[in-house]
Amino acid sequence: MAYVITQACCNDASCIPVCPVNCIHPTPDEAPFMRTEMLHIDPEACIDCGACVEECPVEAIVAEDELTEEEEPYRELNADYFRVHPFDGAPPDFESPGPVEDLADLRVAIVGSGPSAFFAAMALDDLRGPVVQMYERLYTPFGLVRYGVAPDHQTTKAVTRQFASLHRSKTFTLNLGVEVGKHVSHEELLAHNHAVVYAVGASSDRRMEIAGEDLPGSHAATEFVGWYNGHPDHTHHTFDLSGTRAVIVGNGNVALDVARILLSDPEHLHTDSDIADHALEALRNSRIKEVVVVGRRGIAQAGYTNPEMIALCNLPDVDVIFDPSEVRTDDVVQHVLDDEETESSVDFKVRFAQEHAGTGTGRSKRLVMRFLASPMRIHGEGRVESVEIALNRLEVDDDGSVSATATGATDVIDTGLVFRSVGYRGVAVPGVPFDERRGVIANEHGRVIDPETREQLRGVYTTGWIKRGPSGAIGTNKKCADDVVKSLVEDFLAETLDSPASSQEDLDETIASRQPDRLDFEDWTRLDRAEREAGGSRGRPRIKFIDAGTMLDVVRSGRQALDI
Incomplete structure (x- = not known):
């Protein structure tokens, strides 16, 4: 039996030094580390000692015979990495600490x-x-x-x-x-x-720089994320969720997070999340039934990580739709997969999309993944009414890189709500x-x-x-x-x-x-404890405080209790 790293992996590499056979990769000194979407355990080399399980700060490591049905894809995802990066059996080579310098004055x-x-x-x-x-x-x-x-x-x-x-x-x-x-x-x-x-x-976020981007109903995904997470800078925002369709431009993890929140059952969010109260109430009244995620390039260049898509495909009562014609392995996709620099995660991403391609099973909500499409303009009289997109094709450039080129064909997606998720800055x-x-x-x-x-x-x-x-x-x-x-x-x-x-x-x-109202670590522990206690009384992980006045009142109350 081997252990398997699953969705929660945070890549902090704390599991790597404790592995006695060096079977967790990539390590921080290996080239793929800074771009990998998760760490991986070699199923052939793992000796089932469990040392990594105890060390993982986010409980992401599971024995393979304890994987749930939803976690099964991670067995393949872990093994795939070592097809591209074979385990050489070398013992761990950790840098030994040098002489301790006197840094007390630093x-x-x-x-x-x-x-x-x-x-x-x-x-x-x-x-x-x-x-x-x-x-x-x-x-x-x-x-x-x-x-x-x-x-x-x-x-x-x-x-x-x-x-x-x-x-x-x-x-x-x-x-x-x-x-x-x-x-x-x-x-x-x-x-x-x-x-x-x-x-x-x-x-902050990057803009699309297209006509209609500033119409009411067009938002940065960063604003929505901050709003539902209770960020003090974003709690004042409002979002019109009265329509049945939303469009997200960009297909990275933030885009998929936004899609999942829009399509999730509010009761699940109530019990299993720390979503802000104002956002939860708005989502209870949401009429959104379909989210369309638009990506400029193809499936092999999609920005999301495999764990995020696996989680989305496990959402109850939500169909995830891939158009078979957009995720097929054509000459350009094969060129990418054959490149020795292509990571195993890309191959898995393509296969996973192809395995899930189709029209869905008739569930009440839909996530539609659109590839090879670029936003041209947002239409609407006084507010968003539709998004016009240019349809693209992929071409291999002279240097071997792949770029998207407009075909001249266009399409229009009717919607009253658009989120741009084309990058942070x-x-x-x-x-x-x-x-x-x-x-x-x-x-x-x-x-x-x-x-x-x-x-x-x-x-x-x-x-x-x-x-x-x-x-x-x-x-x-x-x-x-x-x-x-x-x-x-x-x-x-x-x-x-x-x-x-x-x-x-x-x-x-x-x-x-x-700033006479500066808080310290002890004050934060008071806030943290109060949020958790407020959540516990309502069957939630925590209830976030979202305004400075409430936070200061909680801290002052805690300080006074300590003085009594």
Whole structure:
């Protein structure tokens, strides 16, 4: 018997070092790691020891004889990886720690509190010495895990449990409700620390740049995701769910999350998710019966991961429709599959779509996957009424790459609701160089640079999506953060970083004068506990607090109870 990695895999690689036979891949030092959609266990090499099960932070590893019917595809998905990357039987080759350097004088500020920020803080904390201050503009930490991961993916959200160790650290401080550019400047952070690490994620979206994009009824998927996840910046949005069809442009995981939320039974969302109350109420009254997901290229280039599609195909009372003519293996698809650089996940994606192609079984709701189609314009008098799409064909370019070319044919999809999901992009931080074209902080391997001179800004670093763009899974940020921390420490030991000009106490006083309602890690534990208790009384994982006033009231009440 072997173990199998399933949908919840977060790619943080904590399972890899504990495997005695090195059968979990790709490892962080292997090329496919930064682009893999999940980790895999070689069924032929696994010795059934179970060490990885205990280590996994999201309970994604299951014994193969305990797989449910819905999880069965993961048996094949794990094995497929090793057809492309055969297991060589080599023993684990983990880098042994070098001599411990004295880092007690190192002071680092981290801006942001998502996974990349916490992974960076944990990497610094593991060095036993650096003093770390983390700054987050919201009153809640964990960034995209709290406000981006779908509310019904509770096992994925469990990745944040490992960050709780920092609550016990004497050299780590979490500062919630502190915004860089408002309560503290970049220059002030740099003056009080050896280094500042920006891990602020990618909170904005890319536009389609087509006519009608700003009509009422046309929205960014990021707005909808923030709305149903209770993000304070998005709770004011409203969405007209009175029509029967919605169209989503783009076919990455965010697009599929939006589709799944629109088509899910609200009772399932009530019991098995932490979706915001206002969103749950709106979805109870929704009339949406069909969601059409439109992708510019073909099935082999689809942006979603296999685990997301497997989950969608297991939604009760929802037909997932693939047009057989759009997912067939033609010469171009075969060219992609034959390329030695093509990962096994692409081959699985094509086969899975072909196996599920057809017109459905007559269930009450439908998810229609459209490929080889690009939005041309959104039509409507005063609001969205339809989307006009151009039909494409794929061509192999001279360099072997594949591109979509318009055939000249068009189609019109009637709808009153359109979501664009064509990519996230970062937002500039005041005082920090920004690459507008890529939507990231200007950097080379995590060291922030002046985009004109290409010179490094001493003591300024970046990690996560704001460093490399929106790519990879949650755990991908761990390697990204580890690499940046390694560079930061190298620079500190080489004495190329400026020493702080003033004490942390001075900076704390300055921030307190501008933001007297700053919260810390202990305050967050009070909020977390109160949300879970509120959810438990209603049979839900948690009830999210969505406004600052309520959060502050809960914290003050908790502090007062402690003082009694």
